[in-house]
Amino acid sequence: MxxxxxxxxxxxxxxxxxxxxxxxxxxxxxxxxxxxxxxxxxxxxxxxxxxxxxxxxxxxxxxxxxxxxxxxxxxxxxxxxxxxxxxxxxxxxxxxxxxxxxxxxxxxxxxxxxxxxxxxxxxxxxxxxxxxxxxxxxxxxxxxxxxxxxxxxxxxxxYSSMKNKKKKKVIFILGLQSGSPIVGGINTSADGFIKMIGGINPMSEFENWKPVNAESIISSAPDVILVTARGLKAFGDMETLMNHPSLALTPAAKNNRIFSMDGMAMLGFSPRTIDSAINISKKLND
Known part of the structure; x- marks a missing residue:
């Protein structure tokens, strides 16, 4: 871009x-x-x-x-x-x-x-x-x-295309369903947002949003996890989310690289989405 x-x-x-x-x-x-x-x-x-x-x-x-x-x-x-x-x-x-x-x-x-x-x-x-x-x-x-x-x-x-920057694997969580995180696959607003920040969506084997089991999330080894503010509330708080069985063993959780923002700001694809993407891109480069 x-x-x-x-x-x-x-x-x-x-x-x-x-x-x-x-x-x-x-x-x-x-x-x-x-x-x-x-x-x-x-x-x-x-x-x-x-x-x-x-x-x-x-x-x-x-x-x-x-x-x-x-x-x-x-x-x-x-x-x-x-x-x-x-x-x-x-x-x-x-x-x-x-x-x-x-x-x-x-x-x-x-x-x-x-x-x-x-x-x-x-x-x-x-x-x-x-x-x-x-x-x-x-x-x-x-x-x-x-x-x-x-x-x-x-x-x-x-920020999203800085030289010498290794592309990070990013998953996007919308909430919980029966204890499993609801994650954005391809052809979703989440996938588009991940591309905007220069990341890679490792959940590319399915389309739309779906609950994903712990094994699939852990094996995808996300460097960064994004979650909507409303989705975070479904877990309780950030500490509970980071210790969730599906997430605790991921590089993102181990390195404290889980970020939460307003869902509409990130996924609405309005001017605020660009602001949100800048915000997250800066964090990815910290």
Missing amino acids: KIILFKCMVFTCILISTNGFTCTQVKDPSRITVAGGSITEILYAIEAQEQIVAVDITSYYPIEASSHPSIGYVRTLSAEGILSLDPTLILGEDDMGPPSVINQIKRTGIDVSIVPEEHSVEGIINKINCIGNIIGMRVQTEAFISKEILPKIKELDH
């Missing part, structure tokens, strides 16, 4: 996004109902928060977002609840649903825009540009990317 590529790709990313149906500018973005925490964060970042009339429960950053009425969880929305808010636009992440509810809302004539998701730095740029195009704030999003995002990508590139 090199910053010069992103400087050249900013406007290309706009074309990639805006050519898609979901990134087409809508006729009236004055009353936006948001289904997805990363979208809410971006709307605040480009100062479009006055257009928000409601958010889902993953939209808790910035803290001011919590003052809006809630439409529930992004994957289990209610058409009646959303329509009662008289929105002019439903703006959602790619897992917004269920499909039957989305189709019901579309039949009312209200614009529904689903923002494409890609678990990479390029994907974050595309997401910001897509949102800007949908709500008619393309100039603002381009300026935000140039001023705020590209410098952070340059900083991340510095």
